[in-house]
Amino acid sequence: MIEGVRIRDLVVHTDDRGTVSEIFDPRWNWHPEPMVFCYYYTIRPGWTKGWGMHKIHEDRYCLMQGEMKIVLYDPRPESSTFGQFSEIYLSHQRRQLFSIPAGVWHADENIGPNDVLVVNFPTIQYDHSSPDKYRLPLDTDLIPYKFHNTRGY
């Protein structure tokens, strides 16, 4: 696994009426930074969002619905996983928290038949005038990973 990624299974409490699942509690000590901002995004079937990278913040995902492959590529020279990839599969069948360290390229591919829905609570607020977001085309030669049967940006 790429250095600095944090993963945590969520507990789903189920009863006759429905379910409850906590998404984030600083007392878990899962991540050192507090909740300061939150949004959700969706990805349509057959689509991928990426490659994206953030220089100064981490993403912290909670996949609520669907099935998604996250591909990470680590370009950080100081990292123990420099130059490596990770492929991680998230599903609503096993809800987890998943953090992506700053500086790590990521692409999120919807591999299921329905929209993917992800709640993201990044470690900083979104700066509408200068977002901390860097992009590369999915088919860039700068990242030696090939996607099949998907489109995106």
Ligand SMILES: Cc1cn([C@H]2C[C@H](O)[C@@H](COP(=O)(O)OP(=O)(O)O[C@H]3O[C@@H](C)C(=O)[C@@H](O)[C@H]3O)O2)c(=O)[nH]c1=O
């Ligand atoms: C991320 C974000 C976007 N936006 C707006 C900007 C733009 O008009 C529209 C779409 O923005 P983007 O193209 O950046 O959205 P999107 O490509 O869905 O961005 C997200 O992709 C996933 C895969 C991630 O990993 C996240 O870090 C985030 O980059 O939404 C906000 O208003 N607030 C936000 O927090």
